[in-house]
Amino acid sequence: MRLFEMILLLCTASSIIIYFFGKTRLSIKALSGWVSLAILAVHLLTEGYRWPLLPLYFIVLLFSALSLYQYYKKPPLKKRRPVHTALISSILAAVLFISGGLMVLFPFFQLPEPTGQLSVGTQTLHLIDKSRQEIFAADRNPNRKRELMVQLWYPAEAVSGDPAPFISSGSKMIKAVAQSIGMPAFLLNHLNYIPSNSYKDAAIAKINSTYPLVILNHGFSSSRVYQTSYAENLASHGYIVASIDHTYSTAATVFPDGRTTYTDTSQDMLDTSDTYRDKLGGEWTKDILFTLDQLEKMNKGTVPSIFKGKIDLNHVGVFGHSLGGAASYDAAYDPRIKAGMDLDGSLFNYRNKHGFNKPFMFMMSDQGFNMYKRVIDKQYFSDQELKELDTTPEQYKRDVDNMKAMFKHYQHVVRQGGEVVYVQGTKHNNFMDQQLFSPLITRLLGITGSIDGERSIEIVNRYVLDFFDKHLKNAGGYLVTGPNPNYREVKFISSTFSKLNQT
Incomplete structure (x- = not known):
């Protein structure tokens, strides 16, 4: 797993936790979504796209769009019921898990480093x-x-x-x-x-x-x-x-x-x-x-x-x-x-x-x-x-x-x-x-x-x-x-x- 792939996966998982279960201000939730979007951009520019990460890309884009919408929407969205929160967060966590699993099945590997001095x-x-x-x-x-x-x-x-x-x-x-x-x-x-x-x-x-x-x-x-x-x-x-x-x-x-x-x-x-x-x-x-x-x-x-x-x-x-x-x-x-x-x-x-x-x-x-x-x-x-x-x-x-x-x-x-x-x-x-x-x-x-x-x-x-x-x-x-x-x-x-x- 490459550096920004790992950071993106961890950051997105944190965004899900903050968004659904954190008691932080809306601006902090929005910021976490935007940070994930920025990391995604750096990953695509420096490391290139990989198909096992498509579910992860989808979640990042969804959260970024939702964060922007909620941040600028007046009045704010109605509070979700706990059952809805649990269902939606579970689905997103499952999608995130699938993406992580695919990264393990199809790893970005490094060839063994030569053992000689030359x-x-x-x-x-x-x-x-x-x-x-x-x-x-x-x-x-x-x-x-x-x-x-x-x-x-x-x-x-x-x-x-x-x-x-x-x-x-x-x-x-x-x-x-x-x-x-x-x-x-x-x-x-x-x-x-x-x-x-x-x-x-x-x-x-x-x-x-x-x-x-x-x-x-x-x-x-x-x-x-x-x-x-x-x-x-x-x-x-x-x-x-x-x-x-x-x-x-x-x-x-x-x-x-x-x-x-x-x-x-x-x-x-x-x-x-x-x-x-x-x-x-x-x-x-x-x-x-x-x-x-x-x-x-x-x-x-x-x-x-x-x-x-x-x-x-x-x-x-x-x-x-x-x-x-x-x-x-x-x-x-x-x-x-x-x-x-x-x-x-x-x-x-x-x-x-x-x-x-x-x-x-x-x-x-x-x-x-x-x-x-x-x-x-x-x-x-x-x-x-x-x-x-x-x-x-x-x-x-x-x-x-x-x-x-x-x-x-x-x-x-x-x-x-x-x-x-x-x-x-x-x-x-x-x-x-x-x-x-x-x-x-x-x-x-x-x-x-x-x-x-x-x-x-x-x-x-x-x-x-x-x-x-x-x-x-x-x-x-x-x-x-x-x-x-x-x-x-x-x-x-x-x-x-x-x-x-x-x-």
Whole structure:
């Protein structure tokens, strides 16, 4: 809740009490109504309108009009009966309560503040891979090339002015976000006013000559904006972070000319076989490696940018959520990438591959690990349970076989010194900033788990930073090597996979 929203709510509640139950003079009652009107004007001018406050706005305008009328009306209005006073005040109090409740359901939140000492700059790149045809576009135009929007976060010099907006694409992006969680767009109009902790096109910090690079990937039908807090936190600790919008697999991607693409990678655009996920994920891996190619050119100066000579290409990491985590694992086979993390993502293109010999970490949701644990313990679903899950025994058998093949990769990672953990109380969407949009509603709808949203973001940020500090900066590593009393929700389960019998 913003400052003037809170003041307006408290002032209006006081006005109701003064007006109906106070024994003050009429001029004092009128003044309380006018003060509320003045606060409303300041709120609208400085903070902007929000739909949950419409009932509150109505009460303020009603009281202001009534105060003016009573103050100047001669003779004064007749005294109300106590029953009328009680009824009217109760209705207004109920309306005020509804407005306050809506503000709680749809809060004006702040993104978690980065924990590093450095300011954060950001800029967005429009990249075109002229070597690849865009296979997801509906028009199937063979001349259409793969286009990406990539947002960079980086350590910045002293900054000034207002930070960049959390969602810079405005109404198009907010409409897509609302559709992705099944809400009308106007319910999320407050996202227009949420600031980030980053400053657009700020000068890159001079404290170090170069900075390690981390490439970040969102989940399917998600967006790079949902991982903003992770990117900002890494940048504040001295990393350059490149977050990719994987076109036609996002809630919305808005290009500089205003063109907007949405999730359009339906199976029939590729084929209807079991290799769909492999083909889709394979395109994401190509996106990652192409982005890395372009950043190499920027670092050399063949593509003009502020990052010339600033990217430490000997220390490159990759991580992501869901399909973006799986793509991070797949991209980590590239020798330029030194370490990676997968946040609750099931792998693709793993059946005929051996593992790699480099640091990697899997961080699962409680929900995801419980699904795997059932297979590990051979507690398979009954036919009735499968029917309730709207799947068939044949499909479930394929899923179990795929999980077992995936487990071999987890096993290999552990044997190479990597870790597998899960976070108690989390579900799949607890690894995104989306959980901050309406924490109460997402929890009630089962979109997120029982863990507090800010706590889950803190945990992921701490472990992501500690992992990359250890493997890209040769520092840290005190969290990712074993249980920590400050983060009891994080359960290390590497032994579950290292001892797993795959027969």
